Amino acid sequence: MPIRQLPAQLANQIAAGEVVERPSSVVKELVENSIDAGASELLIDIEQGGARRIRIRDNGSGIERDQLELALSRHATSKISSLDDLESIASLGFRGEALASISSVSRLTLTSKTAAQTEAWQAFCEGREMRVQIQPAAHPTGTTIDVQDLFFNTPARRKFMRTEKTEFGHIDEVVRRIALGCPRVRILLQHNGRRIRDYRPLRDESNATQRLSSIVGNAFAQHALSLQAEVAPWLLRGWVAPAAHCRHQGDIQYMYVNGRMMKDKLLNHAIRQAYGEQLGDDRQPTFVLYLELPPRDVDVNVHPAKHEVRFHQARQVHDFVLQSLRQALPGTTPQTEGGDEY
Numbered sequence: 001m002p003i004r005q006l007p008a009q010l011a012n013q014i015a016a017g018e019v020v021e022r023p024s025s026v027v028k029e030l031v032e033n034s035i036d037a038g039a040s041e042l043l044i045d046i047e048q049g050g051a052r053r054i055r056i057r058d059n060g061s062g063i064e065r066d067q068l069e070l071a072l073s074r075h076a077t078s079k080i081s082s083l084d085d086l087e088s089i090a091s092l093g094f095r096g097e098a099l100a101s102i103s104s105v106s107r108l109t110l111t112s113k114t115a116a117q118t119e120a121w122q123a124f125c126e127g128r129e130m131r132v133q134i135q136p137a138a139h140p141t142g143t144t145i146d147v148q149d150l151f152f153n154t155p156a157r158r159k160f161m162r163t164e165k166t167e168f169g170h171i172d173e174v175v176r177r178i179a180l181g182c183p184r185v186r187i188l189l190q191h192n193g194r195r196i197r198d199y200r201p202l203r204d205e206s207n208a209t210q211r212l213s214s215i216v217g218n219a220f221a222q223h224a225l226s227l228q229a230e231v232a233p234w235l236l237r238g239w240v241a242p243a244a245h246c247r248h249q250g251d252i253q254y255m256y257v258n259g260r261m262m263k264d265k266l267l268n269h270a271i272r273q274a275y276g277e278q279l280g281d282d283r284q285p286t287f288v289l290y291l292e293l294p295p296r297d298v299d300v301n302v303h304p305a306k307h308e309v310r311f312h313q314a315r316q317v318h319d320f321v322l323q324s325l326r327q328a329l330p331g332t333t334p335q336t337e338g339g340d341e342y
């Protein structure tokens with residue numbers, strides 16, 4: 001076959017294979033966009049585990065009328081404009097791929113209004129086959145994205161969707177992760193018209209444990225030790241369970257780097273090492289931790305789903321986390337140790 005440029009829709013659908021694995025990945029991308037837009041309230045409506053509908057309404061900055069079509073096209077982003085920006089990312093998104101990918105495998109309606117506009121506008125596209133249609137609409141300042149019939153035009157992917165219950169379970173978990181990452185945002189989650197979660201915003205530090213326990217449960221919130229450590233300009237804070245209260249499953253292991261949830265080998269290693277011999281074989285490190293460091297000290301452009309990062313001073317970050325946890329956990333020895341491999 002001769003070499004050919006792929007049509008835009010096909011290219012988007014191929015990219016969708018990376019970004020949009022299942023309904024919960026759509027929820028993750030859309031919610032991250034709302035957070036990046038500065039929203040303080042989010043309403044997430046799910047129907048049939050997300051297969052029928054995923055609708056997210058936010059009160060963020062909105063998108064201007066003449067940017068709506070661009071927002072839906074590939075490699076279009078308002079978050080970076082140069083390689084230099086890429087090296088110091090503060091937003092959750094930056095690839096400009098999510099909306100293009102999602103709209104290529106669903107029926108997507110984007111409704112938005114900025115504070116400066118008097119009217120809201122709506123863009124509709126179906127499987128990205130037709131040109132985007134734009135019409136006036138009613139909507140307060142902010143954005144609603146309504147994704148219907150996910151994978152309707154990619155039957156092979158549709159087949160991989162599990163039961164409604166399983167898919168909603170994944171969505172619930174994604175929303176939980178994001179809610180832990182942005183405590184000042186109110187998040188409501190509904191499934192088939194029923195309210196499932198209502199994560200109330202953290203107004204000040206005094207209700208921090210309340211928000212924590214509403215998201216990860218009372219047991220953890222009660223026994224966890226709160227922690228705050230700083231080796232300027234790095235900051236680590238959050239909660240960690242003492243070994244005796246660690247869980248048998250690794251289900252409460254939330255690590256955020258600059259607000260972004262990570263499953264990072266290096267950090268996990270440091271955390272496990274901090275517990276030392278205390279854990280035994282049947283318990284897992286149990287924690288909710290936030291690591292803040294200057295965006296320049298970390299490279300987030302490593303993995304499409306952005307679960308991994310690369311630290312420019314990996315060894316030092318590892319030891320900072322290790323020492324901070326040892327100081328917080330009773331019976332472990334805060335000391336410097338060289339030589340441990342991770």
Ligand code: ADP
Pocket residue numbers: 029033034037058060061062063071072076077078079093094095096097098099100142143
């Ligand atoms: P990225 O988030 O990587 O920039 P997306 O495809 O997710 O790419 O979104 C494209 C652009 O659309 C964003 O850069 C942003 O400008 C705009 N956008 C998407 N969702 C929202 C939203 N909820 N509120 C305001 N702007 C949004």
Ligand code: MG
Pocket residue numbers: 029032033093094096098099
């Ligand atoms: Mg995005």
